[in-house]
Amino acid sequence: MAWLALLEAWAVTKLLRSPGFNRAVHKAYRKINRLPPMDAENGGGRTGPSTLDHFKDELKGQFRDLTWQKRPPKQ
Template sequence: MALPWLALIETWAVARLIRSPTFNRAVHRAYRKINRLPPNEPQNGLGRTGPSTFDHFTDELKTQLRELTWRKRPPKQ
């Protein structure tokens, strides 16, 4: 009598576990370790390499401000 409910709960728990990012990360790490593959992500930075989008944005703003402030204004008539 309780068997269908247990099967339903088990199915829900397994589905939730499979969708979990933490579980997937652990499976990928184990797979890479078993097959002796190099790590997919750098140790620090969580996979980010190079400057971030915010760094590019601030560099672009600095460049635009520099060009704006050093531009010669036309003489007033």
């Protein structure tokens, strides 16, 4: 009987972590609460620059500042 509970726990965990199940629950939630779908045409999803883009821009700016500083003369 314990193996049945273990199998059930494993199956529930796999189901809850699956992207398809989460999309279906999200879609049902939005439909029940009469919210517009999260599609790109409705303004959902990623519309601006990503975090990686911001990080690269910041590194470029810092590197540019470092390269334009005058270096001390060699002795």
